[in-house]
Amino acid sequence: MTAPPPAPHGIVELRAVTKTYPGQVHALRGVDLTIARGDLLAIVGPSGSGKSTMLHMIGTLDRPTSGTVRVAGYDVATLTDRELSALRSRQLGFVFQHFHLAPGVSALDNVADGLLYSGTGRRARRERAAAALERVGLGHRLRHRPSELSGGEQQRVALARAVAGDPPLLLADEPTGNLDSGAGAGVLSLLADLHASGTTIAIITHDAEIAGWCARQVRLRDGLIVDGHDHDHPSPVELLRGARR
Amino acid sequence: MTGHHHERPTPARLSPGDVLRVGAAGLRARPTRVILSALGIAIGIATMIAVIGISASSREQLLRQLDRLGTNLLTVAPGRTMFGEDAKLPVGALAMVQRIRPVRTAAATGGVEATVRRNNHIPDTVTGGIAVQAASTELLATLEGTVVKGAWLNAATARLPAVVLGSVAADSLGLARTGVQVWMGGRWFTVIGILGPMPLAPEIERSALVGFPAAEELLGFDGYPTTIYERSSDAAVESVRDALPRTVNPRNPEEVTVSRPSDALAAKAAATGAFTNLLLGLGAVALLVGGVGVANTMVISVLERRREIGLRRSLGATRGQVRVQFLAESLLLSALGGLVGAVLGALATTAYALSRDWPPVVPPWALGGAVAATLVIGTAAGLYPAMRAARLSPTVALATT
Ligand SMILES: Nc1ncnc2c1ncn2[C@@H]1O[C@H](COP(=O)(O)OP(=O)(O)OP(=O)(O)O)[C@@H](O)[C@H]1O
Ligand SMILES: [Mg+2]
Numbered sequence: 001m002t003a004p005p006p007a008p009h010g011i012v013e014l015r016a017v018t019k020t021y022p023g024q025v026h027a028l029r030g031v032d033l034t035i036a037r038g039d040l041l042a043i044v045g046p047s048g049s050g051k052s053t054m055l056h057m058i059g060t061l062d063r064p065t066s067g068t069v070r071v072a073g074y075d076v077a078t079l080t081d082r083e084l085s086a087l088r089s090r091q092l093g094f095v096f097q098h099f100h101l102a103p104g105v106s107a108l109d110n111v112a113d114g115l116l117y118s119g120t121g122r123r124a125r126r127e128r129a130a131a132a133l134e135r136v137g138l139g140h141r142l143r144h145r146p147s148e149l150s151g152g153e154q155q156r157v158a159l160a161r162a163v164a165g166d167p168p169l170l171l172a173d174e175p176t177g178n179l180d181s182g183a184g185a186g187v188l189s190l191l192a193d194l195h196a197s198g199t200t201i202a203i204i205t206h207d208a209e210i211a212g213w214c215a216r217q218v219r220l221r222d223g224l225i226v227d228g229h230d231h232d233h234p235s236p237v238e239l240l241r242g243a244r245r
Numbered sequence: 246m247t248g249h250h251h252e253r254p255t256p257a258r259l260s261p262g263d264v265l266r267v268g269a270a271g272l273r274a275r276p277t278r279v280i281l282s283a284l285g286i287a288i289g290i291a292t293m294i295a296v297i298g299i300s301a302s303s304r305e306q307l308l309r310q311l312d313r314l315g316t317n318l319l320t321v322a323p324g325r326t327m328f329g330e331d332a333k334l335p336v337g338a339l340a341m342v343q344r345i346r347p348v349r350t351a352a353a354t355g356g357v358e359a360t361v362r363r364n365n366h367i368p369d370t371v372t373g374g375i376a377v378q379a380a381s382t383e384l385l386a387t388l389e390g391t392v393v394k395g396a397w398l399n400a401a402t403a404r405l406p407a408v409v410l411g412s413v414a415a416d417s418l419g420l421a422r423t424g425v426q427v428w429m430g431g432r433w434f435t436v437i438g439i440l441g442p443m444p445l446a447p448e449i450e451r452s453a454l455v456g457f458p459a460a461e462e463l464l465g466f467d468g469y470p471t472t473i474y475e476r477s478s479d480a481a482v483e484s485v486r487d488a489l490p491r492t493v494n495p496r497n498p499e500e501v502t503v504s505r506p507s508d509a510l511a512a513k514a515a516a517t518g519a520f521t522n523l524l525l526g527l528g529a530v531a532l533l534v535g536g537v538g539v540a541n542t543m544v545i546s547v548l549e550r551r552r553e554i555g556l557r558r559s560l561g562a563t564r565g566q567v568r569v570q571f572l573a574e575s576l577l578l579s580a581l582g583g584l585v586g587a588v589l590g591a592l593a594t595t596a597y598a599l600s601r602d603w604p605p606v607v608p609p610w611a612l613g614g615a616v617a618a619t620l621v622i623g624t625a626a627g628l629y630p631a632m633r634a635a636r637l638s639p640t641v642a643l644a645t646t
Contacts, residue, residue: 074254117256118561
């Protein structure tokens with residue numbers, strides 16, 4: 001059947017997911033996780049525990065060795081590589097520790113390029129890019145190149161690129177890892193705003209304080225979730241709001 | 246969301262404009278490298294266009310010259326007797342040729358056993374390659390030649406110790422003006438004229454010409470013509486050619502050789518381009534090396550831009566779209582080289598042709614071939630790097646530091 005069964009619970013569901021890299025590296029060893037729409041989730045754990053690997057599974061950038069991954073109701077195993085690309089362009093936004101901005105290209109075009117694969121016309125791409133940059137507080141930096149922006153500003157451009165297409169799910173791998181605490185706080189407050197407007201967000205972080213700001217934490221160790229399997233009742237957004245001060 | 250059926254997600258198509266823009270953006274980010282690797286293609290294309298263009302210009306020049314000189318000039322010369330000896334044209338041959346109806350004008354020359362020198366101190370074994378010939382007064386008109394200095398022979402000067410020099414003969418004697426005396430056959434002759442170039446009769450360019458009567462009286466000329474030149478209407482050339490041997494020597498027509506000087510020019514025009522194959526081969530090698538350069542640039546580019554590739558995949562680019570991006574980049578790179586090469590080749594052709602007073606000709610098929618070649622090279626050079634880029638796993642690409 002072309003139509004996958006509907007997602008019973010969340011926007012993301014991992015069931016008994018394992019990932020083994022060549023050389024018997026068991027990065028994930030049976031992970032169960034449900035992310036509900038509207039979650040603000042922190043993924044924590046020591047280095048090498050499988051956080052990025054799990055985020056790649058959630059983001060359909062890679063396929064599990066075994067187990068089931070469902071994103072937005074689709075069983076990833078039933079989709080071709082092309083269809084996964086289409087799924088990413090519509091459902092997912094990514095923010096990385098390294099901003100991955102094209103050097104020598106203006107902030108506006110960097111963000112507009114993020115919509116290239118969504119079927120949006122060039123004009124509309126630029127308009128939406130300008131709006132997204134406005135939203136992250138860089139409306140006055142549209143023409144600036146990455147080299148003319150601070151680290152925090154660059155990450156905000158990357159964030160604008162991730163959300164310019166209004167994806168329901170935003171995945172961030174240590175988004176503040178390369179930023180000082182002030183710039184990091186700026187990025188976090190933007191994430192909080194996005195969450196408040198309905199975007200589901202999962203953030204990998206080493207920072208206990210940031211993890212504390214999130215309504216929900218999942219702790220990984222040696223490829224297993226050791227804490228936070230169950231979907232707690234989402235903590236009120238106010239909790240995060242309060243933490244932002 | 247839950248509880249209802251999904252359609253399978255289908256990726257959006259990139260518009261051709263977006264494909265070009267993404268490809269061009271990749272090039273713009275690395276201008277130095279782009280210029281250097283496009284240069285290889287440019288050199289190859291420029292070489293080939295210039296080689297083809299210069300040979301086409303030279304051919305065009307010959308054809309125009311042929312057009313101007315006409316193809317209706319025939320020459321009659323003695324062949325060999327059936328015993329293998331040198332034959333002679335009858336003394337009255339010229340008059341007989343002039344009587345053929347379609348013949349408009351005819352003239353004769355006859356070889357004279359004499360040399361021409363600036364003075365009598367130079368030994369007469371030094372001929373300077375100049376032939377002394379008796380010429381009938383119609384020769385200049387028949388060859389449609391020009392006099393650059395002085396005058397041509399007329400009925401009066403044809404009896405006097407007067408000589409007209411062909412252009413090459415005047416040059417090798419070091420003479421640029423008339424009125425000078427030259428030493429010929431043991432006496433002084435006055436130079437009364439110098440002729441212009443005669444592309445259809447180079448032997449006249451290398452001659453010192455005196456009138457028939459003067460040659461017979463002063464130089465011991467036997468009166469036998471050695472070449473008869475004649476022009477007829479274009480339409481009658483073939484029939485005149487057939488009639489000439491019988492007319493000139495009715496008893497032994499096989500001892501007469503008829504030829505058309507313009508045939509040599511036509512053959513030269515047809516042969517132009519044969520020697521260019523080697524140069525074309527060189528251009529092709531340069532083009533091939535250029536293609537390898539483009540492929541190399543693209544492979545390096547893919548290696549360096551793994552993070553960009555990973556990012557694009559995370560943004561929803563399909564493998565096909567990544568492949569198309571790098572192919573477009575390779576094609577643009579190669580096309581840029583091809584464009585520059587075509588312009589350089591055309592400029593080189595024009596400069597060379599103008600320096601030689603040729604009409605510059607760059608055949609359109611050569612330009613079309615250049616476009617086709619760059620497209621083939623761009624595709625061939627980009628295919629492997631593009632496949633590598635497309636095969637890259639998004640996570641591995643993103644993990645690159
Ligand atoms: N492509 C790969 N090939 C082989 N092994 C890999 C690959 N990617 C990750 N690993 C291994 O899988 C394990 C989990 O890696 P992962 O990147 O998910 O850790 P992490 O929790 O994100 O660590 P960090 O906090 O340092 O980013 C590690 O042992 C790592 O070496
Ligand atoms: Mg990681």
